[in-house]
Amino acid sequence: MSYFPRLAETFSELLASVANDRVFVLGHARPDGDCVGAQIALARLLRGYGVDAVALNADPIPKALGFLLGETKIEPLVAPALDGRPLLFVDCADERRVGPKSSQLIADCNFLASIDHHISNTRFARMNLIEPSTAATCEIIAGLAFDFGLAVDATTAQALLTGIMTDTGRFGYAATSARVFELCSRLVQCGARPEVSAQPLYENQPFSRLKLLQRFLGALRTEFDGKLGVGTVARQDFVDTASCYEETEGFVDFTRSIEGVVIGLYLEERRTTVKASLRAVDSSYRVDLIAKQFGGGGHAAAAAFSFEGSIAEVESPLITAIGNRIQEVEAESA
Amino acid sequence: MSYFPRLAETFSELLASVANDRVFVLGHARPDGDCVGAQIALARLLRGYGVDAVALNADPIPKALGFLLGETKIEPLVAPALDGRPLLFVDCADERRVGPKSSQLIADCNFLASIDHHISNTRFARMNLIEPSTAATCEIIAGLAFDFGLAVDATTAQALLTGIMTDTGRFGYAATSARVFELCSRLVQCGARPEVSAQPLYENQPFSRLKLLQRFLGALRTEFDGKLGVGTVARQDFVDTASCYEETEGFVDFTRSIEGVVIGLYLEERRTTVKASLRAVDSSYRVDLIAKQFGGGGHAAAAAFSFEGSIAEVESPLITAIGNRIQEVEAESA
Incomplete structure (x- = not known):
């Protein structure tokens, strides 16, 4: 049985082309569970295959995901270290996702492969190796690892389970397929433990976060x-509650x-930018198209963009664009 | 492959003894997702096997679980309706769990079987049919259904997936085994959809609840x-936010x-009583013993009690008792 037959030929070529080489595994800036899990898992799987794979990221790994970083480090992404070696991207819709500065640094590099x-x-x-039917990049990597009989040890399995757990919204989104559950069953057999991921991610939070949450709910x-x-x-909310972005x-x-809500909008005001996140109750709302109008992107039901400026500047045009989209969807389904 | 070989003989006898009969499927009072899921699933599986099975519960089904109640009703548990027919219990550690009044009403009935x-x-x-190694009663029922080739339609699969999802804390507790994930993979193949359970349970809340949460966090x-x-x-918080106990x-x-917290205490002031809930990070804190001092009980890491009066009256002695217990545990482990 094969999980991703359509990707088999390309993955086979990828393995052949990197054998005994040195490669870098890049993820997107502000990495989440799926990105960190995919970077660690792919680096470990390739090392087990004889490749000298090093994971790099422009941003620090969130504290809540620190439990994944054992012997497998994720190093800071700085261009001089790249040394002309092939780059493998995970969970990056395009090469700019590695971060604004980093994407310039890697502009002339060898973009060997992308798993997303x-x-x-x-x-x-x-x-x-793109498979939009999957819930997570870690689902693709897990499936390919089993399809190709690569060595999945407990640490690799834990990284993959973490990516799947976070990107499926704890196994609650519509993309949580029979394949997702079957792969997780195999990952647990390989030594992954769900509570090892769930406890730091969902059951342990700084007091400052709860104070910030209170402000946000207000x-x-x-x-x-x-x-x-x-x-x-x-x-000012970050300042007053002594909390940080993550x-x-x-x-x-x-x-x-x-x-009753069909689209959720979250605006986070950082030092010079606003991070806007959009979530829809289903994919008919295509919030990726709304985000695209503001230079962002993402999925049909989950998208985001960054805006140089303040909430006051971006809020009104954005809400107008969302209102238009809600009207369009209502008109289409009427 | 068999999921529960140890239970096969007893389940086989159970099926033989209820064939073409009329039976009642009872769950515990104040039913949760695992209880409601197990009652609906077992009733439907037995009906598919030719048994006239009716689900009964002493309490109403919580609104967030209402999506499970389609053609399969859960009727109010009242003794006259029982008519001497066999009772099958699900998710009940003992027969009193069906509720204080109901357990007297069923005292002389035929306690045919219990799945828990x-x-x-x-x-x-x-x-x-007791299997403490499982994460949920729905896990046992799902495994037995597949082991015996019973007809698992989409509605039954959805009920079972819901029970597993809720009792595993969204696939995050340590009991979330490879078997749990494998059974869920098969349930999705039978037509269960994770988002159908997760949305009403975790992604759909009245605005009033978020306002109440804001007060609580403050x-x-x-x-x-x-x-x-x-x-x-x-x-006053319930009044000001127009929210209800649920x-x-x-x-x-x-x-x-x-x-950094080792014990969490939640006090909820109702009309004439205070509902106190205790949670510990691990079972060494024995919060059931603290609850017992106030007339309650529960598990080592999760306990509760009711107090006639106000928060102001119960808070101080309770916090003193918890402080003493924290000191004891620290002394024991020193």
């Missing part, structure tokens, strides 16, 4: 007859979880 | 150098999730 589950992936690498509101949920965190993980889910 | 995963199960029925504090997390909801589901988990 984003529908918006631009096929920017020489070998593209400002939560709806627009368009309760169809759009809007949540914001302003610069503590807002999951806030966007509250905006969409309100009864 | 609680280690504390008293083996009170004639046939006991009052959240720690005691004993950050080792005890204390959260409260006062009578909407505080999960609040206790916030008290325990704070970094």
Whole structure:
């Protein structure tokens, strides 16, 4: 039985081309569980195959994901270290996702391969292992590892399970297929333990995060007859609660979880930029197209973009664009 | 391949003894996802086998689980309707779990069988299908259904997946085994859809609940150098946010999730009583013994009690008792 027969030929070529070589495994900036899990797992799988694979990321790994970093380090992404070696991208819809500065540094490098589950992936690498039907990049890597009989040890299995757990919203999103559950069954057999991922991710939070959450909930509101949920965190909220950016993980889910809401919008005001995240109750809303209008992208039901400026500047045009989209979808389904 | 070979003979006898009969499937009072899922699934599986099975429960089904109630009703448990027919218990550690009044009503009935995963199960029925290694009663029923080739349609599969999802804490507790994931893979193949359970349970909340959560987080504090997390909801909070008791589901988990906290305490002020819930990071804290001092009980890491009066009356002696227990545990482990 094969999980990803369509990708077999390309993955086979990839393995052949990197054998006994030195390669770098790159993930996107501000890495999440699927990105960190995929970087660690792919680096370890390749090392087990005789490849000198090193994982690199422009940003630090969130504290809550620190449990994944044992003997497998993720080094800072700095160009001089790359030394002309092939780059393998995971969970990156395009090469710019590695970070604004980093993408310039790697511009002339060898984009050997890309493994990703984003529908918006631009096929920017020489070998593209893209499977939008999957819930997570870690699902693709797990399936390929089993398809090719690569050595999946407990650490690798834990990394893959973590990516799947986070990108399926704890096995609750529609993309959580029979294949997802079957792969997780095999990952547990390989030594992964669900509680090892779930405890640091979902059952251990700084007090400052709860204070920030309280602020956020206080400002939560709806627009368009309760169809759009809007949540914001302003610069001052971080200061007043002594919390940091990574503590807002999951806030966007509250905006969409309100009864009656079809699109949730979360705006986070950082030092000079606003991070905007969009979530829809189903893929018909194509929030990736809304994000695209503002220079971002993502999935049909989950997208994001960054804006240079303040919440006050971006909020109004963005809410107008979302309102238009809600009207369009209602008109289409009427 | 067999999931529960140890239970095969008893389940086979059970099926033979109820064939073409009329039976009742009972669950515990204040039913949760595993109980409701198990009642619906077992009733449907037996009906598919030619048994006239009817599910009964002393309490109403929580609104968030209403999506499971389609053509399969769960009727109110009232004794006259029982008519001397055999009773099958699911998810009940003992027969009193069906509710204080109901357990008297069924005292002289035929306790034919019990399917349960609680280690504390008293083996009170004639046939006991007890498997404490499982994460959920729905896991046992799913495994037996597949082992015996019973017809698992989409509705039955959805009920079983829901019970497993809720009792594994969204696939995050240590009991989430390779078997759990494999069974869920098969349930999805039978037509269960994870998002159909996860959305009403975790991604759809009244706006009033978020306003109540905001109040709760505003009052959240720690005691004993950050080792005890204390959260409260006062009578007035329910009034001011127009929310109801059911909407505080999960609040206790916030008290325990704070970094550094070893015991979480949640106090909810109802009309004339206070509902106190205790959660510990591990079972060494024996919070059931603390609850027992106030007339309650539970598990070593999760316990509760009811107090006639106000938060102001119970809070101080309770916090003192918890402080003493934290000191004891620290002394024991020193």
